[in-house]
Amino acid sequence: MVITIEVKLYANLREFHPEEPESKESFQYEMPAGSTLDDLYQELEIPEDHVKMNFVNNVKKSSGYELQEKDKVALFPPIAGG
Amino acid sequence: MAKFLRVDMSSLEVKEEKLPEKYRKMGGRGLTSGFVLDEVKPDCHPLGKNNKLIFAPGMVTGTSAPSSGRISVGGKSPLTGGIKESNAGTPFAQNLARSGYKAIVIEGKPENDDKCWMLVLDSEGARLEEATVCKEKKTGATVNTLKEAYDNHDFALIGPAGEWKMAMAGICFNDPEYRASRYSGRGGLGAVMGSKGLKAIAVEKKMGKVEIENEDLFKQGQRKLVKGLRNHDVTKPGGTLNSYGTAALINVLDQAGGLPTNNFSSGTFEGAEKTSGETLAETVEKRGGKGMMGHSCHPGCIIQCSNVYPDEDGEELVSCVEYESDWSLGANLGIDNLDKIAEMINICNEVGVDTIEAGVMLGVAMEAGLAEFGDADKAIELLEEICENSALGRVLGNGASFTGKAYGVTRVPTVKDQGMPAYEPRAVKGIGITYITTPMGADHTAGYTIAPEILSVGGELDPLSPEGKAELSRAYQATTAFVDSSGYCLFTTFALLDDEEAMEGMVETVNGVLGTDYTAEEIVEEGKEILKKEREFNKRAGFTKADDRPPEFMREEKLPPHNGVFDVTDEELDSVWDF
Numbered sequence: 001m002v003i004t005i006e007v008k009l010y011a012n013l014r015e016f017h018p019e020e021p022e023s024k025e026s027f028q029y030e031m032p033a034g035s036t037l038d039d040l041y042q043e044l045e046i047p048e049d050h051v052k053m054n055f056v057n058n059v060k061k062s063s064g065y066e067l068q069e070k071d072k073v074a075l076f077p078p079i080a081g082g
Numbered sequence: 083m084a085k086f087l088r089v090d091m092s093s094l095e096v097k098e099e100k101l102p103e104k105y106r107k108m109g110g111r112g113l114t115s116g117f118v119l120d121e122v123k124p125d126c127h128p129l130g131k132n133n134k135l136i137f138a139p140g141m142v143t144g145t146s147a148p149s150s151g152r153i154s155v156g157g158k159s160p161l162t163g164g165i166k167e168s169n170a171g172t173p174f175a176q177n178l179a180r181s182g183y184k185a186i187v188i189e190g191k192p193e194n195d196d197k198c199w200m201l202v203l204d205s206e207g208a209r210l211e212e213a214t215v216c217k218e219k220k221t222g223a224t225v226n227t228l229k230e231a232y233d234n235h236d237f238a239l240i241g242p243a244g245e246w247k248m249a250m251a252g253i254c255f256n257d258p259e260y261r262a263s264r265y266s267g268r269g270g271l272g273a274v275m276g277s278k279g280l281k282a283i284a285v286e287k288k289m290g291k292v293e294i295e296n297e298d299l300f301k302q303g304q305r306k307l308v309k310g311l312r313n314h315d316v317t318k319p320g321g322t323l324n325s326y327g328t329a330a331l332i333n334v335l336d337q338a339g340g341l342p343t344n345n346f347s348s349g350t351f352e353g354a355e356k357t358s359g360e361t362l363a364e365t366v367e368k369r370g371g372k373g374m375m376g377h378s379c380h381p382g383c384i385i386q387c388s389n390v391y392p393d394e395d396g397e398e399l400v401s402c403v404e405y406e407s408d409w410s411l412g413a414n415l416g417i418d419n420l421d422k423i424a425e426m427i428n429i430c431n432e433v434g435v436d437t438i439e440a441g442v443m444l445g446v447a448m449e450a451g452l453a454e455f456g457d458a459d460k461a462i463e464l465l466e467e468i469c470e471n472s473a474l475g476r477v478l479g480n481g482a483s484f485t486g487k488a489y490g491v492t493r494v495p496t497v498k499d500q501g502m503p504a505y506e507p508r509a510v511k512g513i514g515i516t517y518i519t520t521p522m523g524a525d526h527t528a529g530y531t532i533a534p535e536i537l538s539v540g541g542e543l544d545p546l547s548p549e550g551k552a553e554l555s556r557a558y559q560a561t562t563a564f565v566d567s568s569g570y571c572l573f574t575t576f577a578l579l580d581d582e583e584a585m586e587g588m589v590e591t592v593n594g595v596l597g598t599d600y601t602a603e604e605i606v607e608e609g610k611e612i613l614k615k616e617r618e619f620n621k622r623a624g625f626t627k628a629d630d631r632p633p634e635f636m637r638e639e640k641l642p643p644h645n646g647v648f649d650v651t652d653e654e655l656d657s658v659w660d661f
């Protein structure tokens with residue numbers, strides 16, 4: 001079974017946008033059911049240590065999180081500020 | 083001899099005094115809070131002759147330690163009625179430190195206010211000179227005027243809002259290129275300076291050198307710290323702070339459901355992307371001209387998180403668009419236009435008010451119906467009222483709580499009458515605890531638990547859970563009290579939290595300068611001592627546990643998208659102070 005998720009990349013992760021590098025637009029992505037965020041990084045060819053924060057449907061998740069149909073995924077590199 | 087300057091604005095006398103022994107190993111916030119507790123009558127009127135205003139550079143400020151050009155300003159706050167320390171990065175801090183004075187204490191008040199004064203500190207000594215030519219001048223024009231006569235100096239100054247004693251007036255400092263743009267913004271200390279008839283302070287550059295007790299130790303620590311800052315993904319050159327500025331947080335907090343929107347009525351903002359650090363960096367690059375990312379608030383910062391925002395023609399509009407201002411005048415007002423946000427920041431900088439308080443105040447004003455959420459032009463008109471010192475401007479210029487009272491608004495996001503910064507307590511519990519319990523009034527920098535709660539820096543915690551957050555906030559508040567005393571920019575801590583060697587280096591630089599032997603554990607204890615002093619002042623000023631509580635609406639109104647309330651109990655809030 002395949003699930004479709006919506007992915008948005010931020011800051012310098014935008015270079016890994018599969019359709020249009022540097023784009024700020026989100027994209028739909030198909031993954032086999034049971035895939036995790038770690039699998040998604042691999043699919044998008046994002047080196048694992050580049051991703052620091054994951055939010056799925058506005059909730060912070062770890063990289064082992066199992067993706068669900070229609071999840072909205074946001075991936076961030078290390079970011080901080082005040 | 084360690085010394086400080088005492089400036090009596092009643093008699094217009096300036097005296098050099100020996101720094102009491104108990105202050106010798108202190109700097110920055112530790113020193114300002116020490117002076118406030120020891121010398122300021124807790125029940126004094128913040129704008130009266132018995133309040134004092136203290137300027138103190140950090141322990142290592144003025145040395146070659148990286149990102150350490152910070153200054154603390156302290157006094158009794160006209161906004162909160164409690165103790166205040168407000169911190170800024172500026173070459174003024176470095177050159178005050180190099181003058182040999184560990185602090186400047188401004189006290190008293192002139193009989194009448196038809197004149198205003200400036201304190202000049204140069205190789206000829208320290209003296210007060212009349213500065214009435216700058217009376218009610220905006221900050222940019224004031225710096226330009228002063229620079230003509232004092233051409234090798236850095237400045238601390240206030241805008242008209244400070245002279246008009248508005249409770250959200252800040253104290254402004256020049257940046258390395260003489261923009262009037264760096265602020266000890268919070269808590270209305272600009273009004274305290276205004277009440278004393280002091281328009282500005284000028285300090286000559288490089289009057290001397292900061293004494294270093296143990297050069298070798300200092301250098302060793304400096305190397306470790308530089309390495310740590312250069313290696314960490316957040317703080318390194320080309321890292322996220324350098325490339326996108328602090329505004330990179332807009333999208334992060336939006337995704338976390340913790341970006342306060344439309345006066346704290348939602349945790350996500352549709353216009354987040356348009357006002358994000360990514361869009362900011364893209365705009366700066368596209369427009370070119372005078373715009374730049376990676377700007378530094380003082381020479382010697384490795385991180386360089388500041389920026390210069392250009393208009394469409396590449397001309398300079400303002401420095402700088404940072405996360406807090408971007409949010410307070412953007413998402414918090416439903417405004418998604420960076421040009422308008424930049425224009426509002428510029429108005430605030432020029433008239434001399436805190437951008438956070440201004441934005442929170444405007445959110446409350448919008449709630450009251452003075453403007454629609456999203457209406458940037460009307461928001462700008464309201465800020466112009468402040469610049470005109472109109473009756474409405476005087477209401478707004480006194481901040482969010484005052485404006486809320488004037489218009490009968492109940493959704494007023496303040497603690498101890500200070501506006502909340504850019505993190506929503508209902509979505510990030512630890513930072514809420516910091517806002518509520520710090521003696522400063524709602525202040526994110528007092529204990530930035532966002533690091534582990536959202537940013538996965540220094541650990542990994544669930545932002546929505548209240549579990550263990552009182553302890554977390556206490557630990558962060560204590561460490562921060564020390565960092566604010568050291569002179570290091572709080573942003574160095576992002577590297578320090580993840581890198582033991584860099585932390586060791588930071589402590590070694592402090593030990594090198596002061597001849598102390600602090601360990602990393604002991605600095606937390608030092609921080610706690612500072613917190614205790616601040617809390618004690620507030621107690622004497624009449625504060626009780628009832629002041630360590632969230633605004634009622636946050637306990638009752640559910641915040642989308644998580645649809646939760648602030649569920650940290652009163653007992654847990656009080657437990658922050660169990661030490």
Ligand code: SF4
Binds near residue numbers: 386573
């Ligand atoms: S990191 Fe930013 S705020 Fe801190 S000292 Fe450097 S430029 Fe200033």
